[in-house]
Amino acid sequence: xxxxxxxxxxxxxxxxxxxxxxxxxxxxxxxxxxxxxxxxxxxxxxxxxxxxxxxxxxxxxxxxxxxxxxxxxxxxxxxxxxxxxxxxxxxxxxxxxxxxxxxxxxxxxxxxxxxxxxxxxxxxxxxxxxxxxxxxxxxxxxxxxxxxxxxxxxxxxxxxxxxxxxxxxxxxxxxxxxxxxxxxxxxxxxxxxxxxxxxxxxxxxxxxxxxxxxxxxxxxxxxxxxxxxxxxxxxxxxxxxxxxxxxxxxxxxxxxxxxxxxxxxxxxxxxxxxxxxxxxxxxxxxxxxxxxxxxxxxxxxxxxxxxxxxxxxxxxxxxxxxxxxxxx
Amino acid sequence: xxxxxxxxxxxxxxxxxxxxxxxxxxxxxxxxxxxxxxxxxxxxxxxxxxxxxxxxxxxxxxxxxxxxxxxxxxxxxxxxxxxxxxxxxxxxxxxxxxxxxxxxxxxxxxxxxxxxxxxxxxxxxxxxxxxxxxxxxxxxxxxxxxxxxxxxxxxxxxxxxxxxxxxxxxxxxxxxxxxxxxxxxxxxxxxxxxxxxxxxxxxxxxxxxxxxxxxxxxxxxxxxxxxxxxxxxxxxxxxxxxxxxxxxxxxxxxxxxxxxxxxxxxxxxxxxxxxxxxxxxxxxxxxxxxxxxxxxxxxxxxxxxxxxxxxxxxxxxxxxxxxxxxxxxxxxxxxxxxxxxxxxxxxxxxxxxxxxxxxxxxxxxxxxxxxxxxxxxxx
Numbered sequence: 001x002x003x004x005x006x007x008x009x010x011x012x013x014x015x016x017x018x019x020x021x022x023x024x025x026x027x028x029x030x031x032x033x034x035x036x037x038x039x040x041x042x043x044x045x046x047x048x049x050x051x052x053x054x055x056x057x058x059x060x061x062x063x064x065x066x067x068x069x070x071x072x073x074x075x076x077x078x079x080x081x082x083x084x085x086x087x088x089x090x091x092x093x094x095x096x097x098x099x100x101x102x103x104x105x106x107x108x109x110x111x112x113x114x115x116x117x118x119x120x121x122x123x124x125x126x127x128x129x130x131x132x133x134x135x136x137x138x139x140x141x142x143x144x145x146x147x148x149x150x151x152x153x154x155x156x157x158x159x160x161x162x163x164x165x166x167x168x169x170x171x172x173x174x175x176x177x178x179x180x181x182x183x184x185x186x187x188x189x190x191x192x193x194x195x196x197x198x199x200x201x202x203x204x205x206x207x208x209x210x211x212x213x214x215x216x217x218x219x220x221x222x223x224x225x226x227x228x229x230x231x232x233x234x235x236x237x238x239x240x241x242x243x244x245x246x247x248x249x250x251x252x253x254x255x256x257x258x259x260x261x262x263x264x265x266x267x268x269x270x271x272x273x274x275x276x277x278x279x280x281x282x283x284x285x286x287x288x289x290x291x292x293x294x295x296x297x298x299x300x301x302x303x304x305x306x307x308x309x310x311x312x313x314x315x316x317x318x319x320x321x322x323x324x325x326x327x328x
Numbered sequence: 329x330x331x332x333x334x335x336x337x338x339x340x341x342x343x344x345x346x347x348x349x350x351x352x353x354x355x356x357x358x359x360x361x362x363x364x365x366x367x368x369x370x371x372x373x374x375x376x377x378x379x380x381x382x383x384x385x386x387x388x389x390x391x392x393x394x395x396x397x398x399x400x401x402x403x404x405x406x407x408x409x410x411x412x413x414x415x416x417x418x419x420x421x422x423x424x425x426x427x428x429x430x431x432x433x434x435x436x437x438x439x440x441x442x443x444x445x446x447x448x449x450x451x452x453x454x455x456x457x458x459x460x461x462x463x464x465x466x467x468x469x470x471x472x473x474x475x476x477x478x479x480x481x482x483x484x485x486x487x488x489x490x491x492x493x494x495x496x497x498x499x500x501x502x503x504x505x506x507x508x509x510x511x512x513x514x515x516x517x518x519x520x521x522x523x524x525x526x527x528x529x530x531x532x533x534x535x536x537x538x539x540x541x542x543x544x545x546x547x548x549x550x551x552x553x554x555x556x557x558x559x560x561x562x563x564x565x566x567x568x569x570x571x572x573x574x575x576x577x578x579x580x581x582x583x584x585x586x587x588x589x590x591x592x593x594x595x596x597x598x599x600x601x602x603x604x605x606x607x608x609x610x611x612x613x614x615x616x617x618x619x620x621x622x623x624x625x626x627x628x629x630x631x632x633x634x635x636x637x638x639x640x641x642x643x644x645x646x647x648x649x650x651x652x653x654x655x656x657x658x659x660x661x662x663x664x665x666x667x668x669x670x671x672x673x674x675x676x677x678x679x680x681x682x683x684x685x686x687x688x689x690x691x692x693x694x695x696x697x698x699x700x701x702x703x704x705x706x707x
Contacts, residue, residue, distance in 0.1 A: 011537070015544045022550055029557035147688040149639040151646055152681050155665055162672040258543060265548035269643055273666065283549060284647055287556035295556070299549045306546045 001318060001325050008314045012307045019303030020078075024071050027296035035063060037290065074296075083297040093294055097279050097301070103172060104271075104278040105305060108263045110194060111201040112256065119206040120252065123213025124245055128237075130218065138210065145207035150266045154200045154273040161196075172197075172276050200270050205259045213252055220244035250321045256313040261306045268302075356704035357624055367697020370690035377687055381499045385454035388493035389468050389479050393654060394452070395487035398424065401674050402435050404483040404491075407445055407467075418442040419469070419479055443469050445479065483676040485664050494656050495680055501657040502638060503687065505572055509637040510630050512576035517583030518626075524584070525591025526614060532588075539581045547578045551640065555649040564655045571650055575640045579633070586629040590622040624702035632695035635688040642684060658684045 030037065035057045042048060058064055062073040077084075083093035126135045148156070171178075177189045220226065221244055229239050271280030279298055286294040318324050348356070361367060380387060405419045421441035427434050449468040456462050469479040481492040524535040554574045558567055594600060603617050638658075644650030645659025646666070653660065661680040665671050671678060 011540060011544070014537075015541045018541055019545055019550070022545075023553070026550075026553035026557055029554075031559070143689065143692065144685075147635070147692060148685055149643060149688075151643055152662070152684070155662070155671060155678060156681070158668055159671045159675055159678060162668060163675065261544055261546045265546045268548050268552070269647065272647060283552065284649075287552055287649060290556070292553075292557065295553055299553050302546050302549045306544065310544050 004318065004324055008311055012311050016303055016307050020075055020300055023296040023300045024074060026299065027292045030290055030292055035061065078297060078300055084293055093297060097282060097298065100277055100279045100282060101301065104267060107197060107267050107278060111198050111263050112260065114198050114202040115205040115209060115259065119209035120213050123210045124217055126214045127217035127221065128240065142207035142210050145203040150200060150204065151269045151273050153203060154270050157196065157200060197270055197274055197276055201263055201266050205263060209252055209255060212255060213248065216248035216251055217244055220248050253317050253320050257310045260309040260313060264302060264306050357701045360704045361697055361701035364697035364700060366693045370693040373686065373690040374694060377499060377503060380496060381503050382457060384496045384500055385456060387466055387496045389451065389465060389481065390490035390493045391452040392489060392493040392497045392656060395489045397488055399478060399484050399488035400486055402480050402484040404676050405480050411442065417445040419445060422478060445469055482679050485677065491676065491679065494661060498656040498658050498661050499683065501651065501655060502641065505641045506634040506637040509572040509575045509579065510633050512572060513580040513583050513633065514630060516576065516580035518587050521584035521587030522591060522614060525588035526610065539584055542578060542581050545578060550578065551575065551644060552647065552649050555644050567651060571641060571644065575637055579637065583629055583633060586625060590625055591618065594618050594621065628695055628698035628702045631691060631698055635691040638688060
């Protein structure tokens with residue numbers, strides 16, 4: 001078990017390393033270094049930066065050093081939690097995205113819960129009643145859920161919400177709670193807004209996990225031990241839930257490790273469409289403004305989030321699957 | 329395998345057995361595939377999409393880049409084929425007026441003025457199949473762009489450009505970008521998956537770890553970052569290929585896994601061992617012995633990968649980070665419907681979503697059918 005955890009941990013770190021390199025490449029890609037870009041941005045706003053200050057900044061970011069040293073400095077600052085300064089908000093990036101990061105995690109996490117609590121029962125049900133009307137209905141919904149991309153689903157639901165129900169969806173808080181302190185009322189307000197993005201985000205994953213659960217349970221149901229159990233007089237649902245389902249769920253749990261990056265990714269686009277206060281819109285705005293330093297840091301943070309989530313779902317698999325737990 | 333499974337037309341028992349035993353693999357695959365109704369229909373739909381993309385200029389009714397503020401955000405005009413029981417295809421004239429209170433533009437339909445719709449009529453000039461210039465179009469209203477003479481089948485966008493014509497032209501980019509990205513991914517997938525599956529051992533382990541890492545990476549933020557870093561002055565074609573490369577950079581892993589799985593399964597087969605013992609070199613074994621026996625699986629995997637690529641391009645362009653104007657794709661068209669106001673007031677701007685969903689579903693069904701047919705010996 002320890003070997004397994006250790007191996008997963010190493011993969012996580014390697015993934016982070018890969019993401020950090022791509023993020024750093026993204027920071028480096030635009031022509032000129034980011035101090036030049038910063039100066040250009042300042043002069044657009046009507047202020048300027050002295051030569052000495054610019055040189056200081058260049059030394060601070062290690063721009064006078066070779067590229068690998070710049071990478072090292074950048075990584076070191078990120079590890080220390082220093083993400084730089086946001087031009088747009090005039091405060092440290094950490095302050096800007098602090099709560100947004102939390103809401104991003106919350107959104108993705110609730111979506112995982114939603115996906116599971118819907119997909120697994122439906123998958124089992126479809127397998128038990130294979131080729132029934134409901135099986136076909138769920139299969140159809142599943143296919144559509146897979147085919148409609150997140151952002152499109154958001155747009156369509158937005159249109160339906162507006163034209164049929166006459167309310168505009170968007171945001172995670174009502175206007176009076178946007179910048180309020182955390183309180184029970186604010187949490188309740190959040191819950192009232194959260195369900196729509198959760199449905200939008202969770203649909204594709206639900207469709208996928210539903211199909212996998214159904215296929216796995218069907219495979220298990222055909223095995224001799226199930227026939228034996230039935231022959232010995234164990235009754236329908238109880239027997240199914242106790243034996244075949246337990247085995248069939250393992251691949252589903254390990255799927256979570258793959259669904260998680262997908263959800264975090266998807267939440268970016270959905271957040272932009274529904275203007276949710278997550279890191280998504282900030283990332284997009286910084287990219288469109290070519291503020292690559294901020295964008296690179298956000299991408300790195302999203303990578304970290306993904307890796308942690310994946311690692312946690314690996315731990316979940318250990319808990320669920322004794323074969324992994326008892327091995328080595 | 330049961331005979332009826334193959335769906336042979338009107339044969340039973342011994343004759344069918346005979347036909348199966350002498351049928352080539354290609355025939356078996358075709359018989360299996362034919363049974364999958366949905367896949368056949370989907371193949372037809374996809375074929376129609378690509379034909380529409382080829383003949384986009386012919387199907388378009390107006391110059392897709394021509395903008396006129398007089399016609400901005402005009403709702404769709406429906407063609408009526410009959411007039412008082414007579415065959416007379418026409419559309420009703422539209423006229424734009426300012427609402428005296430809100431100053432918003434309101435279009436009023438005037439069905440007393442009927443604009444005749446003609447077939448194979450002349451319109452704006454374009455290059456047919458990129459070969460020769462012509463100005464023939466499937467339908468049109470003769471003299472376009474006069475206040476009383478408009479034909480906007482799906483309405484217009486904020487700059488007064490014809491959405492139908494833009495949609496047809498956007499199909500070209502959206503449908504080919506999927507193919508090109510899949511081609512790039514396939515190259516990466518076959519090389520890495522092939523090496524991994526053929527050699528096995530530590531090389532396999534290493535490549536599998538790389539695949540696992542790439543799969544754990546959150547793709548959309550990285551795509552966004554890389555796409556945003558593309559130089560602004562690049563031409564449409566350069567951006568197009570850069571985007572396909574960026575997409576396939578993180579999308580090759582599924583194809584690599586399919587290829588590797590097939591190679592691993594194939595490695596133990598007798599005919600591969602025989603080829604090895606006869607002294608064939610790896611290159612020959614891979615390309616003339618192994619690949620032909622599972623290219624059908626690869627085709628199926630590729631078909632299933634295309635819709636994901638289309639979605640990726642559309643999402644990037646939708647965010648304003650993918651293709652940029654004047655390039656037209658489904659994503660750039662949907663960008664116009666990005667916020668609640670436009671969705672609520674001008675819902676026809678959401679229409680490009682329809683062909684997109686249809687195409688994605690069709691590719692998925694076709695891929696499913698191909699995957700089932702790829703292995704005609706299984707049940």
